[in-house]
Amino acid sequence: MKINYKDETFLARWIANELSAEELMEFQQTEAYHQFKAIDTASQLLKTPSYDKEEAFDKIKTTLAVTKINKKVVKFIPTWMYGAVASIALLISFLYINNNSVDFSTNYGEQLTITLPDNSKAYLSPKSEITYKKRNWDTQRELFLKGKAYFEVEKGKSFTVKSNEGNVTVLGTKFTVNTSENYFEVKCYEGKVKVTSKSKEEVILTKGKAYRNYSNSSEKWEFLDKTPSWIKGESSFNNTPLHQVIKALENQFKLNFDASRIDTSQRFTGTFTHEDVTIALQTVFAPMKISYKLAENSSVVLTYSK
Secondary structure, three states, rough: OOOOOHHHHHHHHHHOOOOOOOHHHHHHHHHHHHHHHHHHHHHHHHHOOOHHHHHHHHHHHHHHHHEEEHHHOOOOOOOOOOOOOHHHHHHHHHHHHHEEEEEEEEEOOOOOOEEOOOOOOEEOOOOOOEEEEEEOOOOOOHHHHHEEEEEOOOOOOOOOEEOOOOOEEOOOOEEEEEEOEEEEEEEEOOOOOEEEOOOEEOOOEEEEEEEEOOEEEEEEEEEOOOOHHHOOOOOEEEEEEEEHHHHHHHHHHOOOEEEOOOOOOEEEEEEEEEEOOOHHEEEEEEEEOOOEEEOOOOOOEEOOOO
């Protein structure tokens, strides 16, 4: 049996000797009983009008409230939270089973070859990331790209590379996608690809064709490379905005550029090696009459040569 002290009639019945034998026995085993017993005994000795008994009863209730506060057990994890945690765990398990999201990423100077569930391959350049859902890959070949990657896609259902700057859809081909804020570049090495920019412009590229959307302005060109040069240790550029070349240098060599003194919208055509940072910097900036100062903390300050 559980004693309900919130029921005011309980104490009144105890004072009036109206508790059952079972109730009284259980009450006598509690700490509160001895306190209330002392109060009740003292109240019996008072030579006061009858309303003093009510005052004593009020004191009993006050003491009871204080005792309950002092005896209160603080639960750092409420009972209801266990149910909530269990529900969250089930939800996470459900989402994992149904989505089974897979992520791959590279750090500074790293490259990574990824074999997708259909045996298509993705080659990630430095500081890039790919995310896709393994579940239902056979019916929905789709992934999300941040950075730059080269793809060799097995023939099959539509294969889509999504990014914040645009999407590329193919059936089976080889191509690169380079995406960053306000920059979207696609080069087709084999087959045919459909490119849709953030501005909803659609372009079909075939072998040796390239497309770029830069600050809401698009351009196309042709190239002769059979595979991307960066996979073989050398980054190449064709009339590329300098800020993209600087970004590639940062990602390859873990550099931090201060380019506030130069015009980063000017274009660069050429290559730089991945083997030596000094040679790479000279190759890029010397032809553009730009001086650089490489500090020990890997920061590079760019200025125009005098």
